[in-house]
Amino acid sequence: MKAELLKGHLDALLLAALESGPRHGYAVMEALRESTGGQLDLPTGTIYPALHRLEAAGLIAGSWSVVGGRRRRCYVLTEAGRKALSGRRADWRDFAAVISAALEGAPWPSTA
Amino acid sequence: MKAELLKGHLDALLLAALESGPRHGYAVMEALRESTGGQLDLPTGTIYPALHRLEAAGLIAGSWSVVGGRRRRCYVLTEAGRKALSGRRADWRDFAAVISAALEGAPWPSTA
């Protein structure tokens, strides 16, 4: 998976990874890896700055804790984050439909 | 449609627009607009440089002509372009499956 394709879609993925409950950055990374069967293996240099952006935007809220001697920054979806996530999901469906239409001539495989 | 999302996918769209036959830049633009029901309306500053890139990469071949007093640069898919297109289509399906998996927990709506 060429990761440059990800441009613009990363935020949605991170928000989605936090939907089921609070997670720290490293755990978000692993959650994405697992939910995609290892196909999406993002480097820390992508994850952490992106989480900082989302926090600055008020979509997630972070708090420090120490577990087993290691400091962790744990993130939770804010109310705004939850709304943003559903917006991003809708955006993704629209986007995928448009690209599929242009590429295949049909909105989805086995639809319509 | 926020167009930044397009990053990395544009080449595939342009190649697809040329699959059914030769077209000049302006026509490619219109073909994409029509094949997506007007949802994908790319500016000329996006189309032309991208076509130049594809030509430089040997995926399309361009030639000048004059029709009705207006000069046109008409592009055709090369053999390499045809192969690239099918690769890009496969990439798109993989990419869409991965993002859908991470976003929705399922590869496609109403699949599997």
Add this chain to the structure above:
DNA sequence: GTCCATATGTAGCGGTCCTACTTATGAACT
């Protein structure tokens, strides 16, 4: 005679992800 659709093009901006590197702890293995 002006305006719009057609037709092509470039320069530079901005956003965003990646590469490469740094720091730190705990556990395992030798």
Add this chain to the structure above:
DNA sequence: AGTTCATAAGTAGGACCGCTACATATGGAC
């Protein structure tokens, strides 16, 4: 005791790529 690896977080700088804004030119409509 020392090395190595997984865990955990971070930054700086670069590269890529589509967009905005602008420039140029013709033909037809009004």
